[in-house]
Amino acid sequence: MDWTDLIDAAFDVAGNSNKDNRDAALRTVEANVAPDERPVASTAGRHPDHFRKGVLVLTTHRLLYLKDGKPPVPVPLEAVTDATVTRTRINGEVLLVVALTGSHRFEDVVKAEVFAEQLRAAARLARQASRKALDAPAPAGSGGELLDQLERLAALHTAGALTDEEFTRAKQRLIG
Template sequence: MDWTDLIDVAFDALGSDSNKSSALHSVQQAARPDELPVAATAGRHPDHFRKGALVLTTHRLVFLKDGKPPLPVPLEGVTDVTVTRSRLNGEILKVVALTGAHRFEEVDKAEFFAEQLRGTARTARDRHRAPAAPAADLLDQLERLAALHTAGALTDAEFALAKTRLLQG
């Protein structure tokens, strides 16, 4: 799959062709040289009325919406990915990362996309993991998690799960 195919998949899921070239340009422009496309689907961010494209690469998850700046989530910081179902909001994809919790509603093929996201995030963490992480780095990550929890970005359960996963390596 190349970048054009990835954006085509996302916009086909949206049922729209609007600003496809703009979305492609914004993702490619911010891409690292070794970053490759993985998967795409459509979903709605709670702050937006209409759906946007969720694009998964080897390094990040990006939410693209017409006229809005891309919302990137670095994969090496992803600690949990869950899918729930609601009568009102359809399938809900929740991504907990060191940058905060992200929720996407009405996600097309959410369970399949979540599996791809989990696997790609695990690979990204392994790629960025140093042979022996210094204790100071672990302490910094724990402090960031605690700050997110204190700020209300993570619930008690999300904080406990993220902390456990971080400590288990």
């Protein structure tokens, strides 16, 4: 599955046949993906602040909410601590994503249970990969790479994904 297939499938589920919206969503995703980021799943849902449905895109790195060409609402998978689904008469299936960066509510989500399970599995894999990266010895490389790795560690620490002890240990491994 590539990015185009993922966006098309989500827009089909949302019942949105507007080609301009699809193209804008695809451009937004492609402009913001990391080199090793891959598509995982997508569905349609509505943010409580919007009347029409948007697209929920799950990647190997994050969850994105896309709507009408607006900047995506990203949720890093490493920060996701829980994803639950409830059902209400008014809002249909409600997906609540709890992350260290805040909680996010999406209403009228299509196949919410399946998507929530995919989200939980992807978040588990992202956290495992992050922990393995922290325990691995630092590769020899340029100073720019070291600075990038230190900035990423600092961001994880600030978001609460790393404890003070984990942050200090990982920083010492990188610096040597």
